[in-house]
Amino acid sequence: MSDNGASPNPGQSLSPVGELRWRLTQGGYEVIPVGGKDVLLDGWSKRGLATEHEIRQWDSYAGLLNTSILCRTTPVLDADIYDEAAAEAVEELVAARFDSHPVLTRIGRAPKRAFVFQCSTPFRKILVEFIAPNGTVHRVEFLADGQQCVAYGRHPGTDQNYSWPHGGLLDFPRADLPGVTAESAQELVLAVTEMLIREFHYTVKKGPKTAGAAADDDSTPLEWDNYFADPLNHDLMVAFVMSSLRAGMPENTVRRLVRELVIRVETAGDAAQKARQERRLDEIPAAIASAHRKLQMPDEELLADPDLSITYLSRRSPPPLPLDLFGPEWAAWITGAAEAAACPPDYVVGPLLAAASVLIGHARWAQAANGWKEPTHLWCGIVGDSGDGKSPGADCLRRDVLPELERRMCVDFPDQLREWKLAHEAAAQEMTAWKAEMRAARKDGKSPSLPPEDAPPTPQPPRLRQSDVTIERLAALLAVSAPKGVLVERDELAGWFNGLDAYNPAARGFFLEAFGGRPFRAERQKSTQPIDIPRLAVGLLGGVQPERLAEMFAGPDDGLLARFIWFWPAPRTFRIGAAAPNAEWAIEALDRLRLLDLAKLPDGELRPVVVELDSVARSALEVLGQDLQMRQKESGGLLRSALGKGRGIALRLSLILEFLWWCGRDGIDPPPTSISIEAFTAASQLVTGYIVPMSERTYGDAAASDGERRMATLARWIVKTRATEVHVRHLQRHVRLPQLHDAETIKATCSRLVEAGWLTAAKVSFPGRRVSYPVNPRILPSLTVDTSDTSDTSTVPDGPGVTGVTGVNHKRG
Numbered sequence: 001m002s003d004n005g006a007s008p009n010p011g012q013s014l015s016p017v018g019e020l021r022w023r024l025t026q027g028g029y030e031v032i033p034v035g036g037k038d039v040l041l042d043g044w045s046k047r048g049l050a051t052e053h054e055i056r057q058w059d060s061y062a063g064l065l066n067t068s069i070l071c072r073t074t075p076v077l078d079a080d081i082y083d084e085a086a087a088e089a090v091e092e093l094v095a096a097r098f099d100s101h102p103v104l105t106r107i108g109r110a111p112k113r114a115f116v117f118q119c120s121t122p123f124r125k126i127l128v129e130f131i132a133p134n135g136t137v138h139r140v141e142f143l144a145d146g147q148q149c150v151a152y153g154r155h156p157g158t159d160q161n162y163s164w165p166h167g168g169l170l171d172f173p174r175a176d177l178p179g180v181t182a183e184s185a186q187e188l189v190l191a192v193t194e195m196l197i198r199e200f201h202y203t204v205k206k207g208p209k210t211a212g213a214a215a216d217d218d219s220t221p222l223e224w225d226n227y228f229a230d231p232l233n234h235d236l237m238v239a240f241v242m243s244s245l246r247a248g249m250p251e252n253t254v255r256r257l258v259r260e261l262v263i264r265v266e267t268a269g270d271a272a273q274k275a276r277q278e279r280r281l282d283e284i285p286a287a288i289a290s291a292h293r294k295l296q297m298p299d300e301e302l303l304a305d306p307d308l309s310i311t312y313l314s315r316r317s318p319p320p321l322p323l324d325l326f327g328p329e330w331a332a333w334i335t336g337a338a339e340a341a342a343c344p345p346d347y348v349v350g351p352l353l354a355a356a357s358v359l360i361g362h363a364r365w366a367q368a369a370n371g372w373k374e375p376t377h378l379w380c381g382i383v384g385d386s387g388d389g390k391s392p393g394a395d396c397l398r399r400d401v402l403p404e405l406e407r408r409m410c411v412d413f414p415d416q417l418r419e420w421k422l423a424h425e426a427a428a429q430e431m432t433a434w435k436a437e438m439r440a441a442r443k444d445g446k447s448p449s450l451p452p453e454d455a456p457p458t459p460q461p462p463r464l465r466q467s468d469v470t471i472e473r474l475a476a477l478l479a480v481s482a483p484k485g486v487l488v489e490r491d492e493l494a495g496w497f498n499g500l501d502a503y504n505p506a507a508r509g510f511f512l513e514a515f516g517g518r519p520f521r522a523e524r525q526k527s528t529q530p531i532d533i534p535r536l537a538v539g540l541l542g543g544v545q546p547e548r549l550a551e552m553f554a555g556p557d558d559g560l561l562a563r564f565i566w567f568w569p570a571p572r573t574f575r576i577g578a579a580a581p582n583a584e585w586a587i588e589a590l591d592r593l594r595l596l597d598l599a600k601l602p603d604g605e606l607r608p609v610v611v612e613l614d615s616v617a618r619s620a621l622e623v624l625g626q627d628l629q630m631r632q633k634e635s636g637g638l639l640r641s642a643l644g645k646g647r648g649i650a651l652r653l654s655l656i657l658e659f660l661w662w663c664g665r666d667g668i669d670p671p672p673t674s675i676s677i678e679a680f681t682a683a684s685q686l687v688t689g690y691i692v693p694m695s696e697r698t699y700g701d702a703a704a705s706d707g708e709r710r711m712a713t714l715a716r717w718i719v720k721t722r723a724t725e726v727h728v729r730h731l732q733r734h735v736r737l738p739q740l741h742d743a744e745t746i747k748a749t750c751s752r753l754v755e756a757g758w759l760t761a762a763k764v765s766f767p768g769r770r771v772s773y774p775v776n777p778r779i780l781p782s783l784t785v786d787t788s789d790t791s792d793t794s795t796v797p798d799g800p801g802v803t804g805v806t807g808v809n810h811k812r813g
Contacts, residue, residue, distance in 0.1 A: 014055065014056065014059060015059045017033075017059070017065055017067065017153075018055050018056065018058065018059045020067060020152055020170070021033070021050065021055050021058065021067055022052070022055050023170055024067070024069070024151070024169055024170065025049055025050050025055070025320070026320070026322060026685075026689060027169060027170070027172070027173040027174055027689075028049075028173050028174035028175055028317075028319065028320060029069045029074060029151075029169055029174050030047065030048055030049055030050070030069060030070040030072065030073070030074070031050055031067055031068065031069055031070075031151075032044050032047060032050075032067075032068050032070065032148060033058045033061055033064035033065075033066070033067060033068075034064060034066045034067070034068045034148070034150060034153075035063045035064050035065070035066065036066060036156035037066070037150055037156060039068070039148060040064065044070075044148070045070065045072070045145075045146045045147075045148075047070065049320060052324060065153055065154070066150050066152065066153025066154065067150070067151055067152045067153055068148040068149055068150045068151060069116075069148065069149055069151045069169070070147075070148055071143040071144050071145070071146075071147045071148060071149055072122045072144070072145045072146070073118060073119055073120075073122060073174075074116060074117070074118055074119075074174055074177070075117050075118075075119055075123070075142055075143060075144045075180060075185060076106075076114050076115065076116050076117070076142070076143040076149040077094065077114065077115045077117070077140070077141075077142050077143075077185075077188065077189075078112075078114045078139075078140070078141045078142075078143050078149065079091075079112060079113055079114065079115075079140050079192070080112050080138055080139040080140070080141070081111065081112060081113075081138050081140070081196075082111065082112065082132075082136060082138060083111070083132060083138075083200065084110075084111040085200070086132075086138075086196060086199075086200045086202075087111040087112060087113055088111070089195060089196075089199060089200070090113075090140070090192055090195070090196075091105060091113060091115070093191060093192060093195055094115050094188070094192075097188065097191070098178040101176070101177065101178035101179075102166070102167060102172055102176065102177070102178075103115055103166070103178060104116045104164060104166060104167060104168060104169065104172060104177065105164065105165055105166050106149075106151060106162055106163070106164055106168075107162065107163050107164075107165065108150070108155040108157075108158070108162050109155055109157050109158050114143075114149060116149075116169065116177055117177055117178050117179065117180045117185075118174050118175065118177040118178070118179050118180075119144075119179060119180050119181060119182075119185075120179070120181070120308065120317075121181065121182070121308050122144065122145035123144050123145060123181070123182035123185065124144055124145055124146075124182075125141060125142055125143060125144045125145070125146075125147060126141065126142040126144070126185060126186055126189050127139065127140075127141045127142075128140045128141075128189055128192075128193050128204065129204070129205040130193075130196060130202040130203065130204060130205060131202065131203050131204075131205050132200070132202055133200075133201050133202070137205060138202070140189060140192050140193070140196075142185050142186075142188075142189060144185070150162060151168075151169055152168075152169075173319075173689070173693070175317060175319065175693060181307065182250070183250055183252060183253040183256075186250075186253050187253055187256065187257055190257050191257075191260075193228075194228045194261065197228045197229075198228060198229075227239065227240035227261075228261070231258075231261040231262050231264075231265055231280070232262065232265055232273075232276050232277060232280050234280065234283060234287070237258060237280065237283070237284075237287045238287045238291055240258070241254055241258065241287050241288055241291040242291040244257070245291055245292075250757070251288060252757065254288065255284060255285075255288060258284050258287070259281065259284060262277060262280045262281055262284070263277075263281070265277055306756065306757040306758050306776050306778055306779050307756040307757055307758070310708070310711050310712055310715050310753075310756055310758070311712055311715045311716050311719065317570070317697075318346075318568060318569045318570050318693075318694065318697060319689060319690050319693040319694060319697075320690075321344075321345055321346050321349060321569065321690060322685060322686065322689060322690060323335065323345060323349075325657065325682040325683075325685060325686055326349070326657065326660060326661075327657075327660065327661045327664055327665075329589075329664035329665065330352075330589075330660055330661075330664045333581070333582060333585060333586060333664075334348045334349055334352065336579065336581050336582060337393070337396045337581035337582075338393065339575075339577040339578075339579070340396070340577035340579060340580055340581045341389055341392035341393050341395060341396070341577065341581070342389060342392065342572070342574050342575055342576060342577060343388070343389025343390075343392050343393040343572065344388075344389065344393070344569035344570070344571070344572050345393075345569075346393075346567040346568075346569040347382060347384070347388075347389050347390055347392070347393025347394065347567065347569070348393045348394070348396070348397075349567065350380040350381075350382050350393075350394075350541070350565070350567040351380070351382075351393065351394040351397045351398065351541055352397060353378055353380055353565070353653075353656060354378055354379075354380040354487060354539050354540070354541040355397055355401075355402060355487060355539075355541075355590070356376075356590065356593060356656050356659070356660055357376045357377050357378040357539050357652070357656055358376075358377060358464065358465075358484070358485050358486065358487040358538075358539040359405070359464075359484075359590055359593035359594050359596075360376045360484075360593050360596060360655070360656065360659055361375070361376060361377065361483075361484030361485035361537075362375060362483060362484045362485055362517070362535050362537065362598055362606075362608045363484055363596035363597055363598050363608065363609060364376065364596060364608060364609050364610075364611050364655060364659070364671075365517070365608040365609070365610050365611065365655075366611055366612075366613070366651045366652060366654060366655035366675060367610045367611065367612045367613065368612075368613050368618060368621055368651055369618070372651075373517075373608075373610060374517070374648055374651045374652050374655075375485070375516070375517035375535065375537040375608070375652070376652050376655055376656055377485050377515065377517070377537040377538060377539045377652075378539055378540075378565060378649075378652060378653075378656070379515065379539065379540035379541075379563050379564045379565065380539075380540065380541050380542075380564065380565050380566075380567065381493055381542060381543075381544060381564040381565070381566045381567065381698075382394070382493075382541070382542065382543040382544070382567050382568075383543070383544055383545075383546060383549070383566060383567065383568035383698060384543070384545070384546070384568060384569075384571070385545055385546065385571070386545065387571075388571045389571070389572070390543045391491075391543070394541075396581040396583055396586070397586070398489070400581075400583035400587075401583055401586045401587050401590060402464060402465060402487075404587050405464060405587065405590060405591060405594050406462070406463075406464045406465070408591065408594065409461075409462040409464060409594065410461045410462055427452065427453070427454070430452040431451070431452055434448075434449070434451050434452055437449060457480070460476075460477070460480050462482065463477050463482045463486050464482070464486065464487060465486060465487040465488070465489055466486055466487070466488055466489070467488070467489050467490070471506065471507050471510045471511075471522065472522065472531075474486070474488070474510075474538065475510075475520075475522035475531045475533060476531055478533045478536065478538070479531050479532065479533050483598065483606060484598070485537050485538055485539060486538055486539070487538070487539040487540075487541060488538055488539065488540050488541070489541050489542070490540070490541070490542035490543075491542070491543060492542070492543065492544070493542030493543055493544040493552070494544050494545075494548040494549075494551055494552045496542060497552050497560075497561075498551065498552065508558070508560065510522070511538075511540075511560060512558065512559060512560055513536050514536050514537060514538045515537065515538075515563050516536075516537065517535045517536065517537040518535070518536060519532070519533065519534055519535065519536070520532075520533045520536035521533070534606075535608070540564075546568075547709075547738075549698065550709070553638060553699065557637065557638055557641055559641055559645075561638055561641075561642075562638060562641035562642045562644065562645050563645055564642075565649065565691050565694075566691075566694045566695055566697075566698040567694065568694060568697055568698055589663045589664050590663065592662070592663040593659060593663055596609075596659075596671060611655055611658075611672065611673065611674060611675055612674055612675065613651070613654070613674070613675045613680060614674050614675065614676060614677060616677040617654070617675055617676065617677045617679075617680035617681075620677060620680050620681060620684060621647065621650065621651065621680060621684075624646075624647060624650055624684050624687070624688070625646075625647040627688070628643050628644075628646040628647055628687075628692075629643075631643050631692075632644055637699060638695075638699040639695055639696060639699045639700075642692070642695045642699070643692065643695075646687050646691070646692065649687060649691065650680070650683045650684055650686075650687045651683075653683035653686055653687065654675045654679045654680040654682070654683035654684075655675055655679075657679045657682050657683055657686075658672050658675050658676065658679040659671065659672060661679070706739065707748075707749070707752065709739065710739050710740055710745065710749045711749055711752050711753060711756070713737050713738055713739065713740060714726070714731075714737065714740060714746075714749050714750070714753060715753065715758055717735065717737055718758065718775055718779065719779075723775055724774070724775050724777075725772045725773065725774050725775060726750055726753075726759060726772060726773045726775065727771075727772045728743055728746050728747060728750070728771045728772065728773075729743070729771075731746050732746055743771075747762075747771065750762065750773045753773070754773065757776055757778075758775065758776055758779060759773040759774065759775060759776060760773065760774045760775075760776060761773075
């Protein structure tokens with residue numbers, strides 16, 4: 001995250017600590033105020049993202065000047081190591097394992113340090129206690145669900161500020177942190193344990209147990225230390241596996257760790273040692289089976305934790321919508337409309353931005369420099385499943401607000417129609433008289449006079465929006481009935497996108513042009529006269545289900561999709577709203593945008609009124625453009641194209657936000673004549689903090705392989721039906737899920753779900769005929785939401801930040 005985050009609500013300042021907490025919240029971190037290391041807030045472990053009101057309230061709490069992050073979805077590896085060399089070695093090990101991600105280090109009382117991660121599914125804490133050669137006790141702990149970690153403020157033991165030597169949470173949003181799962185977190189702790197034993201001669205006092213795991217003894221047997229010293233010893237291997245399983249580690253984690261330890265044994269030039277190593281690799285499954293027998297634990301207690309992220313193709317979590325950027329009036333209206341529609345506010349903002357962009361339309365253009373002007377028109381894509389609230393979120397605007405604005409646009413149309421009828425009748429009479437004159441002239445051998453002018457074309461009522469329309473019809477509307485532009489609405493964006501070339505091969509090129517506001521000429525099949533459009537620009541608003549994204553994105557990248565702003569929030573728990581959205585307020589506010597008009601030149605030509613960025617905002621735009629350019633070099637595919645459009649989108653949004661703030665305020669202030677630095681800063685934050693991450697989520701999901709999609713489809717079916725077994729024949733003959741029609745494909749998909757912890761090994765009844773895969777009994781308990789948690793949850797895990805799902809109300813499959 002950049003360091004230029006704006007406070008919520010322009011003009012209402014926060015304290016420096018409140019400003020820091022607000023910026024952390026914008027970065028996706030769940031923060032709470034603490035005094036030293038003590039938490040005084042009730043129910044703090046399930047608070048979720050802080051609201052603007054809460055942060056302002058915390059400013060009044062005396063003594064709570066430190067800021068903690070909740071570790072539920074931002075787990076922290078806390079290395080309470082007092083030996084400087086050992087602590088630095090832990091940091092080097094962590095950095096080496098995550099060399100493709102920034103690993104952030106927080107230091108409170110040196111040399112102890114902590115490392116911050118993100119996770120999709122919360123897990124319990126993991127703790128190992130050591131005894132150093134000098135007899136002192138050290139700890140390595142993964143702070144996780146139900147815990148917090150002080151990130152900023154003063155350390156109560158040193159009275160010095162916590163420091164972040166390699167960049168802090170203010171520099172990196174949570175989504176950019178390295179990701180861990182319960183299994184990989186335990187593997188990391190074990191890797192640290194092995195390193196401390198091998199290199200620093202620590203011994204384990206208390207082995208890695210997760211909170212709540214069975215623990216009949218506070219100490220871990222010496223098999224830990226002994227096995228790390230000799231990973232090729234079979235008996236020690238079995239003892240190590242037993243102690244690992246007793247500590248609550250999933251079988252898959254233990255298997256991978258043992259394999260890693262065996263492979264790392266140096267065997268160069270020693271044939272006997274090499275042969276011993278290969279035997280141990282082959283014996284790992286038998287060692288685990290032997291440990292099972294000796295522990296006499298039920299199989300279901302040893303099952304792996306399922307990877308719940310596969311239901312969403314490991315897509316990144318949605319960024320939080322920064323509602324404060326829309327100003328207090330619109331933020332309140334958006335919130336009310338979303339509550340009334342029982343949907344995320346993102347589904348209200350997308351239609352609002354698309355509609356506002358067309359209501360302003362060609363009446364105002366944003367100008368960054370003499371050679372760079374942009375129309376306001378935006379293309380907004382709403383992504384979500386049936387039942388997530390895409391349509392209800394747009395209903396207030398589409399059903400109540402825009403029809404009334406369109407009615408007001410047509411108030412004087414009846415008078416125009418009557419005047420046209422008079423002119424048309426007069427033209428018809430002139431034509432009749434001219435025809436009679438021409439016949440008489442021919443009869444007398446004289447030259448006829450020139451014919452009168454054609455009757456004026458039939459006027460069309462003003463248009464604000466259209467649904468299914470051909471490009472010829474759309475061109476005619478833009479030329480005559482919609483000089484400010486028109487909003488094209490599509491309930492199913494994928495169908496529109498894939499059908500662009502079905503009836504007219506020029507349709508795709510038309511819409512590629514329909515974003516920039518440049519002159520355009522459309523040829524007509526039934527007329528020799530083309531349609532000349534002085535400024536071709538249309539707004540677009542459409543919805544699409546996640547499963548159809550790949551279908552849309554399959555073709556070559558011609559820049560059409562890169563022009564979209566995507567809105568794909570996590571679904572909210574359904575709650576019926578208590579109040580209707582304030583449609584009357586929105587009508588009056590947006591009507592001020594409708595009344596904006598183009599400038600009329602002395603010769604009658606209409607031109608957009610140019611609204612320039614002020615000088616400070618121009619400098620900010622230059623910085624944003626360079627930042628997006630750098631990110632573009634490191635990206636590929638559709639995201640690369642979208643980043644290339646980012647600075648233009650930011651310029652358009654800055655004008656739209658400036659005018660939304662204006663029309664939402666009470667009073668009769670004249671329209672803005674320039675784009676302020678406040679408006680551009682808000683637009684820049686919307687682009688970098690929301691639009692770009694949402695593009696990564698949308699385009700990344702579409703890039704999933706067919707195999708990953710089949711896994712997600714079958715996993716969603718398991719959740720929806722609460723299945724306890726997957727029968728291949730039943731799935732093939734009766735269920736027939738997409739891309740899962742033949743037995744071999746179903747078996748291959750089930751095998752991958754076995755690896756992911758969703759299913760267990762296949763069972764065969766009537767040899768060779770009926771194959772079934774038992775469902776991991778941990779699946780459904782993992783998909784249960786704590787009803788005491790008032791935070792929003794989705795029906796299936798949705799990347800980092802989501803706590804769980806409710807299989808009962810699952811709408812997918």
